[in-house]
Amino acid sequence: MPRPEGFAYVEQSDGSVTITHHGRPAGTLRGDRAERFLAEVQGADPQLVMARWTGNYRRGNERTARDHPRNRSHRGR
Known part of the structure; x- marks a missing residue:
């Protein structure tokens, strides 16, 4: 699985x-979520944490799932 990269964060005033x-x-x-x-x-690992908190966390199985026979009929929606 490729390691997430390219994430950064800034604490606002x-x-x-x-x-x-x-x-x-x-x-x-904001608020409690920002503190957590x-x-x-x-x-x-900051890159993994930021990827998970933003929902941009690839698991490596997206292409496999897309090409599975039961999911082929759902393409083009």
């Missing part, structure tokens, strides 16, 4: 956190 991916906004966290994110990102 109002306490919110903006997460970017390759320079583009990927999410903004900041605590988690300090203790783990």
Whole structure:
């Protein structure tokens, strides 16, 4: 599985956190969620944490699932 890369975050003066991916906004966290994110990102791999919090976490099975026979009829929707 490829390791996530290109994520960064900035703590704003109002306490919110903006997460970017390759320079583009990927999410903004406020309040309790921002505090939980900041605590988690300090203790783990920051790239994996940011990928998970933004929902941009590839598992490596997307192509396999798309090509499965039961999913072929759903293409083009």
